[in-house]
Amino acid sequence: MALLEVNNLDVRFAMRGGEVRALRDVSFTLERGERLGIVGESGAGKSVAAFTILNLIAKPGYIAGGEIKFDGEVLNTLKPKAMQSIRGNRISMIFQDPMMTLNPVLTIGEQMIECLKAHRRISRKDARAIALHKLNQVFIPSPEKRLDQYPHELSGGMRQRIIIAIALLLDPDIIVADEPTTALDVTIQAEIMELLLLLCEKHNVGLILITHDLGVVSQVTQRTLVMYAGRVIEQGPTREIINDAQHPYTQGLINALPQMATPGSRLNQIRGSMPTLTKIPAGCAFNPRCDFAANICLEKVPAFAHSGNCKVACHMVDAMVAGERWTPIITDANGNGATPTDSHRTEVNA
Amino acid sequence: MIAFLIKRLMHAVLVMFVISIISFAIQDNLGDPLREMTGQAVSEAQREVMRDEMGLNDPFITQYLRFAGNALQGDLGNSYFYKQPATEVILKHLPATLELVMASSLIIILLSAPIGVFAAIRPRNWLSRLFMGTSIIGISVPVFLTAIVLIQLFAIGVTVDWFPSDTTWGSVLNGMLSTDGGMPSYGRGELVHVAGTWSSGFFTADGLWHLVLPAISLASIMLPLFIRLIRAEMMEVLQSDYIKFARAKGIGLKRIYFLHALKNTMLPVITVGGVQIGTMVAYTILTETVFQWPGMGLMFLEAITRSDIPLIVAYLMMVGVIFVITNTLVDLIYGLVNPTVKLAGKPA
Known part of the structure; x- marks a missing residue:
């Protein structure tokens, strides 16, 4: 124990x-x-x-x-x-x-x-x-x-x-x-x-x-x-989290380290800022800032999924691992892709 | 330490000098001392001769220099009314005032710390709210009104007949709101001679009994002020990291409140409080007048109505001395309590 x-x-x-x-x-x-x-x-x-x-x-x-x-x-x-x-x-x-x-x-x-x-x-x-x-x-x-x-x-x-x-x-x-x-x-x-x-x-x-x-x-x-925003979104051995973060937020944090940026270019950042605790979005709290957010992220709080030795609270973890990162994720009522985040995506994943 | 005291002594001399000039400068506007000293029978010509003899017709600068020369030798002139040296008159009235201020300070110190701390620790408690509400009233009501109300309630007594006295509840309510009175509200009562001009009311039951109402009314403004000050400071201190750290160390709440927090709370309170005790000497003018307390305040008011200039000047200088002394004491105490302050000359 x-x-x-x-x-x-x-x-x-x-x-x-x-x-x-x-x-x-x-x-x-x-x-x-x-x-x-x-x-x-x-x-x-x-x-x-x-x-x-x-x-x-x-x-x-x-x-x-x-x-x-x-x-x-x-x-x-x-x-x-x-x-x-x-x-x-x-x-x-x-x-x-x-x-x-x-x-x-x-x-x-x-x-x-x-x-x-x-x-x-x-x-x-x-x-x-x-x-x-x-x-x-x-x-x-x-x-x-x-x-x-x-x-x-x-x-x-x-x-x-x-x-x-x-x-x-x-x-x-x-x-x-x-x-x-x-x-x-x-x-x-x-x-x-x-x-x-x-x-x-x-x-x-x-x-x-x-x-x-x-x-x-x-x-x-x-x-x-x-x-x-008051929740644990990822936990696991430090080495694995630093080397292979699963949650888009953790990835963003690590990408934001100065040493991760290309010399001479702007430093990476996670766009937006953390919601105040009184105005936490429905579903996954990170969804407004997330490049991988899908419809389910706006509706349901993600449960922990095991990914190697880590536990990750993200709906898209399997999709990301499977390499489906670039499909349009948020769809409007007609089923068309509506990703407002294209410009940032390239920056974060550069 | 010695250097600090010498510096303070020089301050005192400077303060005395300024006070004496100002009080001397206003003497022309205080009325004619001859009117009070002489009766109707003395003619204007005789009065003029007397004025010449007393030096009242000399130019201001001559009068001041004469006064200053004598003052340096400890002679502040003779009171016109008492026909005695002004210093002696002051010294005779000083003990009564000091005892009154001491009694009030005692009330303030003994009550303000526990009440202020309680109100800070339990801000939502009904008792804290009651103290805070009452303290607003205490601050806003002038001393003389408090004094008069106290006299009416506890010396004269009031009979309330707002409720029908033929019913049980009515007479009970009437009885609860009525007061008997009977407390002394005039003079100092029975005194014990201690030394020199000092006769004390502290050593007889009657003397202490006479102190109650005047001391309460004199304390009525400062007490709420201190309670609020201690409460506000304490609440701020309780938010600080070092209090949280003390709790994280597992220190008991009692020790946190009364050592960790109170010691930090008292720093600003000592500074403000010391000055206020000096101010209280000035407030005694009102209290002493209402209670006919034979102290310096009452004496000063009478000296003004009699245009007794030497006495007025002597009083103002005395109050100046008291202020300088209390401020020096406050700074010394502050230096002892606050380790970050070093008085001039204190070894590092």
């Missing part, structure tokens, strides 16, 4: 104008020590998924259905106290912006020690020793001094190292990292990512890495989950 099992998760936000469905039918698993990447555009529900695992979605958000099973326990029905003893202890989290994540009026030491004391009966002195040890593990220079410093005295990269040290403080089973390098300098990004990978491997910690950087995903993770 997997360490973490998310089944048919449904998260909604009760807004004034009605309910907004942030996650629909999201399912995935994470084995002990496994590294899973969750990718998607902004607003796809990646962060909501991360916060939901820790049962930390803020009101008016709530879990409307599904379950999160961790080590045999169903997290979403746990009492607040029991959930609190899992957070930071067995599942910890790394946030996006290290400049905002540490409390500006408390010392680094205080913020580390309180975390240890929240989960273990431990003296301040012992807690400080553990904190120091963890700071050493993340290669912070003169860690003893850092414990008595305030966040504003440290650089962004240094702070993210400290946050990683805090996440590792209680030797968790899983770390959920929500875009841990987005707010950092490019040079620091690689350093931090390398450090995170190293520590996860060394301590056999499971990692859920949320990012929109496919390069990072391919370097760090073993499996990848692609999200679009």
